[in-house]
Amino acid sequence: MMRRVSTSLANNDVQYNLRMQESKANKMNNQMGSQRKIQDLRDDPLAAGHLVRYQSYLTRVERFEQNAKTLTDQYSVSEGYIRHSLDVMHRVRELAVAGANGVYTKDDMQNMASEVNELLKELVTSANAVGPDGTALFAGTRTKNTAFEIELGPVPGSGDALITDVRYKGSLNQNDIEIDEKAYMNLNRTGNSIFWAEEQTLFADRDASAYQVKSDSVINIDGKDIKLKAGDNVYSIISKINNSGAAVKAQLDPVTNGLNLRTTDARQLWLQDKKGSALFDLGLIKDASQRPPYNLGAAAQVSGGSLFDTVIAFRDALLRGDQESIGGRVLGSLDSGVGNLTRRIAETGAQYERAQVAISRSQTNNLNTNAMIAREGDLDITKGITDMKMLDYVKQATLSTAAKLYNTSLLNYIK
Incomplete structure (x- = not known):
């Protein structure tokens, strides 16, 4: 009786194992190329879920850091203009002290009024300052408008039209910028509080x-x-x-x-x-x-008026030669205005420091979050290389076994 011997079963086993080894090697090659151990969600569903949350948080942290940097730039520019306004007011106060001591003639006081008028113009220029991005610094949320509008008119004692009124044209609202989860800071400044002299x-x-x-x-x-x-x-x-x-x-x-x-x-x-x-x-x-x-x-x-009202009143008193008004209400209002500007500088400096702290915090959170992402999603290169070598050894062993199996033919069974 003749007996038929088949080698298809061994061949199928070898081919199946070779395809499995190739699939694992391909996956490992993809992991090594991308340096990411999760290629599909089914690779590690729990780690994939954590990874998505970490990456989302990292995006927000980077946005928080950028927002805080924008705030520091805005505060730096704003503080510069407020400091300049304070310097102007110090000079105005020096002239007020000099004009109130009673030793100057009416002509001398009118000459002083010319300088005060120029200082008033410089004060208005600072109040209408525009930032590097082209927006008004002290107009609240109406950043495309001029913060203060001036009115010109005749003033007794002067032959030219002078500034008679300065009116705030901005808003009281401020844009809030998020610097951390549910933590906000104001971006815009309102000119009707910074450039105000007295309680109204x-x-x-x-x-x-x-x-x-x-x-x-x-x-x-x-x-x-x-x-x-x-x-x-x-x-x-x-x-x-x-x-x-x-x-x-x-x-x-x-x-x-x-x-x-x-x-x-x-x-x-x-x-x-x-x-x-x-x-x-x-x-x-x-x-x-x-x-x-x-x-x-x-x-x-x-x-209770603004810094501009106070300087205008001082200038007009100089033009009239009214030393009593200068030494009384005008000087007191100037002192109040200088004190308010000083407080606003302190507030701006404090906000700047807080924004700097927010930047530092975001940078620390960035590093920590990147470490979490690396732990959940990055490939261990040493382990990856070892696994690649092991897969290569298994493939070589499979091929060697297959070669020995294929050396056997039906002639080996003919006796």
Whole structure:
């Protein structure tokens, strides 16, 4: 009886193992080429999930670092202009001290007024400064507009048209930039607080003792929305304003029973009826069609002005030869303005230092996150080389075994 002997089974086994070795070698080659151990999500689902989260966080950290660097640039430029303004105000104060001592003639004081007028122009130039990116530094979020607008007109004692008023045309809003998870810093600066000389006070002329809010309303004071309920009386309104966090305090005038508002530091009052007409009814502002900050009630009295108001008053007093005004209110207002500029420089410097700390923190987080990404996703080159060599040895052994198997033919079984 003849018996048929087949070698197909051994051949299939050899071919299968060779294809498996080639697949593993190809995967290892891809890992070595990309230096990443995860080529597909199924390679290590848990590590792949961690890796996606780490890479997403790394992108945010890099954005935080860039935001903080942008802030430091902005603060550096802003601080330079504020310091320059402070130098201008120091010179103006020196002239005010000299003009108040009573030893100069009227002609001498008029000559001094010429220098003060030029210093006023330089102060306006600093307030309207534009940053390297072409945006206004002190206009709030209205960065494409000029922060302050000047008005020219005749002034007694001068034959030329001089600056008679400087009005803030920016906004009270500021752009927040994220420097860490849910941590923000302000990018823009508002000129009506930096270039202000005194605390501003608004005295309403209407008796508010019996006032009640007609319907649910929303008023905006210094950028803070304050909700009023129908039936709220003046004392409830005062309490809500004082507890709103706005840099403004309210009180009822003991003589006129009118509602008085006063800023807590040198800044301009910013009032608006966003819903209803509570502030208009109390005589604090004009109708809602008027935009702040120059919408204060016509009958209301206002005290406390800007640095420009102070310098203009000083210049005009010099032109009149009014030494008494210079030595009194003008000099006091100049001192207040210098103090405010000094505080603003300190604030800007503190913000700059915080931004620098944020940069350092982001750089540290960047290194730590990269280490996590490397742990989860990077290939261990030493292990990779070892595995490659092992795969090569296995392949050579498989080929050697196959060669010995193929040396056997049917003739070896014929007896």
